[in-house]
Amino acid sequence: MNDTHSMAPSTPVSARIEKYSNVQRLEASLGHARAAIREALTTNEDHHTQDPDYTPTGPIYWNATTFHRSYLEMEKHLKVFVYEEGDPPVFHYGPCKHTYAIEGLFIQGMEISKFRTRDSERAHLYFLPFSVTMITQVVYVVDSHDWGPMKNTAKDYVDVIAHKYPYWNRSLGADHFMLACHDWGPEISFAVPNLYNNSIRALCNANTSEKFNPSRDVSIPEIHLPSGTTTGMLGGPSPSHRPLLVFYAGGVHGPIWPILLHHWQHHKDPSIQIHEYLPKNTSYFAMMRQSKFCICPSGYEVASPRTVEVLYTSCVPVLIKDHYVMPFSDVLNWKTFAVVVAVEEIPDLKRILEGISGRRYLRMVKRGREVRRHFEVSSPPKRYDVFHMILHSIWLRRLNVRVRDVDVP
Template sequence: MRIITRFHHSDIRRLLLGIIVIAGFVVLLVQCFGIPCRNSFCLSPIKVSVIELTNSNVTQVSVMNYTNLSDDDDEELENKKEDLDSENDVVISKEKVEMNVSFIAIGNISLRNPKMVVVSSESESDPNSVMIRVKDSRKGNVLSLRRHKQGSAISISQMNSLLIQSLSSFKSPKPRWSSARDSEMLSARSEIEKVSLVHDFLGLNPLVYRNISKFLRSYDLMERKLKIYVYKEGGKPIFHTPMPRGIYASEGWFMKLMESNKKFVVKDPRKAHLFYIPISIKALRSSLGLDFQTPKSLADHLKEYVDLIAGKYKFWNRTGGADHFLVACHDWGNKLTTKTMKNSVRSLCNSNVAQGFRIGTDTALPVTYIRSSEAPLEYLGGKTSSERKILAFFAGSMHGYLRLILVKLWENKEPDMKIFGPMPRDPKSKKQYREYMKSSRYCICARGYEVHTPRVVEAIINECVPVIIADNYVPPFFEVLNWEEFAVFVEEKDIPNLRNILLSIPDDRYIGMQARVKAVQQHFLWHKKPVKFDQFHMILHSIWYSRVHRIKTR
């Protein structure tokens, strides 16, 4: 009887092993040999932005979904295998452009190693849409799509208006019961709004702030009153595991310094004004395996955590999460938290106002590319304004549609415009990159796959005036800083006129802007032990400021 049982179990094991091998072979065929597949069996779709380039302007006209198995995010080497969600872009002229990719899959159409020709034309039946045709010149397969053009960009002045409107109109949901902490925050808001003009700026330059008197009073109240409870729930590495290196370092440094903080953190949640969810969206993306690679599955995982703390504690349910916050720098931080944390304060690097970022509620998180967690202030500083002989500098990987256009239009066009594609990664080239930043008047901060880029902070660290080319991007600490005093904003459609825009800025205006870059620099620095007005405190202040101005009582 025992022999029969063992034989039976052995057969089952062999059968299961055979099923696994066959399934793996089928997946291999689908991904490597171009067998038509349904979307659910292909890798996550990647956006392909189609651009129309004319002599006078650049207009984004369409977005299509493809899967490109050859795409790598080489802006951070350690993330190469992780970021299959990154967008891969095709740029087309008024007629056509050819592009080689290793594999494309959409619906039931799959092309292996195609020579792809993309042709764009206005739709005769609908002037607000564009017809896109993708042709495999080897096989003759043609895919035609119609997509609507995107709306116009939201300018920095419009964002300023949205901020004023949000601070005066939008409030959090009414709490289910009152709290002494709410009264304390209401009192703080009253003090901020009624503040008189201050004369001691504590060494700060008042021109870089919207209202330095309100900022200093708000910051002082935060330092004296704010208390935060950090949830202990959640397993590593998704929770409680700071990652202080790379392009997502902001969320890692904040988590590290917040969880070890003794000034703001309290052990008794009843004493807290705010509640911190110590999650790493970067770790969430990479730690759950292939079964959790869609935005919905990852958002569901976050919801399970929120349900856990809502069931264990009373605080989430009291305000609907309005007094809770998270800090997320990964591209997916916005989309994964839109529903679950719709009432909460979200500090996000991907601060795209056209894709759900809420000015006045959410806060814009700086993207800081930290190469060494032991030396976060490495390479700080730059040349004086009179020593900067290069008008503008950019170098970087061709991520997204915009950089391709920038390089196409300006590489090797003018001697004072140092515009390049990706530079080599050897030590000599890295040093050259830093020297260009430290020797240029303006540093071009062109969006990549998403609107945010570490070049904004890189420019400030190197005391170079940032030129931000990213429509709908809300810059960091927007509710406090007057960005137009130390940065230049250029709409994407104006890239062909970039040099004229920069040359039109008077010398005295540039000298003042460069001085104000140096003045604001302290707000974008990480320290192993936080110091007054550094990036840790500024992130915390943005979250505090949002909650103070949105709080509502019974």
């Protein structure tokens, strides 16, 4: 018998594709991205290095090639669905000026981003577009000390989208994310157990002693924008035109600051300028631009806009922080462009800074200028800027999650 007559008819390609669910197709695309990133990590080679805007290189990255490949894979694959439910000012709106500006800027950026999809079935990630800062301003009753209404706002919103769409219940929130720069963001997230336990929380207050989980949560930078832009904030003189060794000014705010002021305020060495309050007619930014090193201590909360301000002015950050996960530390090696000082080392601060050779200091300045692009605010967002770095950190967490159809084993 001719063997060809005994063979079952082949299944058309289109029919084979239809066997796969939408979720399986989405997960397959993420599988391809994981494989490409893994190849870059294994071989340390990127076969697609031509990038018209920027190609990451150098020691500021843990692995520049892997980061570049991951970023390009994000651009190739990632789709984010922004839930349309909710009205401003609590939803789809946030502050774009002052300390918590990153909340409004990210929400605004996400609304117009090329990563946004209007087709919820095509999304790898789902964004909960509420602003914790606006919740504290609109919902919270001043001096009431009542968290209930604020927590209920977050809980009620998740209940609405969970009943209207299948996606929250399908993954128990694992492919969803929120973003908050306000200090109360973590506490409000606790109102929804699956939001805290499963979802990706992008937070300024990235404190591991307060249940921040670096493997799932994302640390984002706190950026103080008095005018809503970085106009006049970027750049500083060359290292040879910085006569001061170190600068810091700030009131007593948290446990680290009193120790710092106790040891170094009113020091006899004029190159050490550490103050509780700035001297009259002295410019804060001018002092940073005159200093080689600028101290960035934690306050009552771990995050502070000072770190980004220092990078903006090409001063080398001196980080004195406990339990803080630095922004983008999954990609950036902070020790190559910042000095990390433990709290117990504060009495030795001068010795530590003077012990840094001139050559090493110049390398740190150069690297700080290179890394600054990842903390800059753009309108509209530009590739590799702070908006896209936040999104990339969220993308990395999504790669660690595999979503299944509820009815597929």
